[in-house]
Amino acid sequence: DTGVSQDPRHKITKRGQNVTFRCDPISEHNRLYWYRQTLGQGPEFLTYFQNEAQLEKSRLLSDRFSAERPKGSFSTLEIQRTEQGDSAMYLCASSSGASPYTEAFFGQGTRLTVV
């Protein structure tokens, strides 16, 4: 499978615990995005990488959230001290950025439930 893959697909955690998600983009894509989606809403932008550089982080993202893309390939998203409000689907997407109309391909997401 050469698409975007995310791991795990589902995560249930207790409030206050830390969680880490992984995203493997399509291999030749230099742009990688993280989004969060709750029921009935569109994906909300969290952060964005071009190669290993994190170019933008949403103002809505608290300091409990951190993302890395150490070698410009896979990326991790960590949430520290999880809260019930963090429960959502976390989506990763990648694109080649070759043109303004380059398609972004999404992974199937990691569904986080904080209890």
Next chain:
Amino acid sequence: RKEVEQDPGPFNVPEGATVAFNCTYSNSASQSFFWYRQDCRKEPKLLMSVYSSGNEDGRFTAQLNRASQYISLLIRDSKLSDSATYLCVVSPFYNQGGKLIFGQGTELSVKP
């Protein structure tokens, strides 16, 4: 005000109907525009890009009005398989990031 706003849904239409979705965006410097489709519990997938001159792909027609900051999607002869959530997407400042900003989505349900 949200950066991208869409018609509230859901839209319930019979097979064969024509349905139109509307979307407005707030950043006049936005450069790229798209419609994505998201099936229930699935990831979003690109339906079509939206070009300044408007474009058509089979039963789907997209229009862009930069002056009004307005995007539309028209679906003709709707099929049961068109049932999904349609997401209006805007990308500002391509050369400075290229992030995608999504509207809240409009749910379409096509009934027999």
